[in-house]
Amino acid sequence: MERLSLSNCGPLGYDPRGLDIGIVHLGAGAFHRAHQADYTDDAVRRGGHQWGILGASLRSPETRDALAPQDYLYTLAETDESGERCRMIGALRGILVAPEDPQALIEAMCRPAVKIVSLTVTEKGYCHDPATGELNETHADIVHDLAHPYSPRSAPGFLVEAIRQRKQRGLPAFTVLCCDNLPDNGRTVARVVTRLALLRAPALAAHVMANVAFPATMLDRIVPATTDADRARIAAATGLEDRWPVVTEVYNNWVIEDNFPQGRPDWRATFVTAVAPFELMKLRLLNGAHSTMSYLGYLAGHETVADCMQDDDLRHLIAYLMDVEVTPPLAPPPGADITAYKQALLKRFRNPGLRHRTWQIAMDGSQKLPQRLLGTIGDRLKTGGAIDALALGVAAWMRYVTGIDERGQPIDVRDPLRGMLQERAASAGLAAERLAPALLTVYDVFGHDLPANPVFTGAVTRALDRLIRHGSRETYRKFRSEHP
Ligand code: CS2
Numbered sequence: 001m002e003r004l005s006l007s008n009c010g011p012l013g014y015d016p017r018g019l020d021i022g023i024v025h026l027g028a029g030a031f032h033r034a035h036q037a038d039y040t041d042d043a044v045r046r047g048g049h050q051w052g053i054l055g056a057s058l059r060s061p062e063t064r065d066a067l068a069p070q071d072y073l074y075t076l077a078e079t080d081e082s083g084e085r086c087r088m089i090g091a092l093r094g095i096l097v098a099p100e101d102p103q104a105l106i107e108a109m110c111r112p113a114v115k116i117v118s119l120t121v122t123e124k125g126y127c128h129d130p131a132t133g134e135l136n137e138t139h140a141d142i143v144h145d146l147a148h149p150y151s152p153r154s155a156p157g158f159l160v161e162a163i164r165q166r167k168q169r170g171l172p173a174f175t176v177l178c179c180d181n182l183p184d185n186g187r188t189v190a191r192v193v194t195r196l197a198l199l200r201a202p203a204l205a206a207h208v209m210a211n212v213a214f215p216a217t218m219l220d221r222i223v224p225a226t227t228d229a230d231r232a233r234i235a236a237a238t239g240l241e242d243r244w245p246v247v248t249e250v251y252n253n254w255v256i257e258d259n260f261p262q263g264r265p266d267w268r269a270t271f272v273t274a275v276a277p278f279e280l281m282k283l284r285l286l287n288g289a290h291s292t293m294s295y296l297g298y299l300a301g302h303e304t305v306a307d308c309m310q311d312d313d314l315r316h317l318i319a320y321l322m323d324v325e326v327t328p329p330l331a332p333p334p335g336a337d338i339t340a341y342k343q344a345l346l347k348r349f350r351n352p353g354l355r356h357r358t359w360q361i362a363m364d365g366s367q368k369l370p371q372r373l374l375g376t377i378g379d380r381l382k383t384g385g386a387i388d389a390l391a392l393g394v395a396a397w398m399r400y401v402t403g404i405d406e407r408g409q410p411i412d413v414r415d416p417l418r419g420m421l422q423e424r425a426a427s428a429g430l431a432a433e434r435l436a437p438a439l440l441t442v443y444d445v446f447g448h449d450l451p452a453n454p455v456f457t458g459a460v461t462r463a464l465d466r467l468i469r470h471g472s473r474e475t476y477r478k479f480r481s482e483h484p
Helices: 030-034 036-045 062-070 102-109 140-147 155-168 185-200 202-211 228-238 276-299 305-310 312-326 338-350 358-362 365-383 388-401 418-428 432-440 454-470 472-482
Strands: 021-026 052-057 074-080 083-089 092-097 116-119 175-178 217-220 246-249 253-257 270-272
Touching (some): 021 036, 021 102, 030 036, 030 246, 052 062, 062 092, 074 228, 083 228, 092 102, 140 185, 155 202, 175 185, 217 276, 276 305, 276 312, 276 358, 276 388, 305 312, 305 338, 312 338, 365 388, 388 432, 388 454, 418 432
Parallel strands (some): 021 052, 021 116, 052 092, 116 175
Antiparallel strands (some): 074 083
């Protein structure tokens, strides 16, 4: 079978070779390629030829190695209950692999035509403390980047150095567009970058504060990791071999704070002045439900989100979590219909065309819990609202990070705090009254206030006790009978 390339991809509506690079994107993984690159491809097709994307991988060469031989083209497969449709995306025009040549990436970020540097480096890529949103100054990559500022490793390190060099060359600053699921993502990244700049030189921090825009965004599209089965199915459908297609749902949404001093593509996104209400609604409902079902579902032996949705008791818990505990403290964005959004979410989770593994979502829980579950818990505690389902989600994370499943088999826990979490879990042993306090005192995740609140610690300890004694399935089955 022929490999996908510019000579056989069919009409894209524009010539990718004629695009200028207006965006450098850090973290050219599946999520970026299925979301922002799709929006940008659409804007390019309507004439925005100055907005080609140069991607960068901050770690591995895999994506570059897969896409370079196919002229960086790839297939976007969108699926819903009626089936799957494939399109080619051409807006991504190259991928740099940062560790191979950090200066080349900085040089690319300093090209005069580059107006936006966007990021999907996952929650942990910002080297911050998830509980406080402050730069973690003892993070190994930050320590490295302060010692070697001209050849950084971390996303904040690249941003600060490129901002500095543009200033030195008399070029206007690019806009920093965070596309990760961080709470208050624009401001959080601004804080982290300004702090790192300050640690290098006070004048550099002042320059960041005065000249760099960090618009906030809310991104909403489910993009599971691509599998070999996806590759085979998509090749059969298109007649072309694509080493790294991306599979996603038809649903797609992007809400952006319209703050781009150097201009932006004509994305068909929703531009607003305040992203926060959209972001809270999405992080707490979609991502809060995702994390809760991935820990409970994994422990119960469910491989995918769609499998979790086939389990009536687990589906009940997720619907209960969203309706009874997450919704009341939310102030919905103007014009939003929360009920319709939740109904759509349950349908999106059931999408049989997406094999979204519970294990994938369970990754990096220490970085995800605060904005997904703990924020709602804090709000609920202030008004005396019950937190039974939320506490069960937190307890399921605790049970999961012990690293041993309910059949005594090891769990491949991926988390930047894994070593510390598993040490604490091992010395506490599998007993809720010791394991819960051992993990609740992880400051990076829980901060100060929650561990001092007996309503919260009591609810988590009780839920964890049930999970340990009765297992996940029995625990959420019982939950349903107690919370009909
Ligand atoms: C998921 C998200 O992997 C995860 O943790 O919850 O990637 C989720 O699919 C996206 O945020 C949807 O926009």
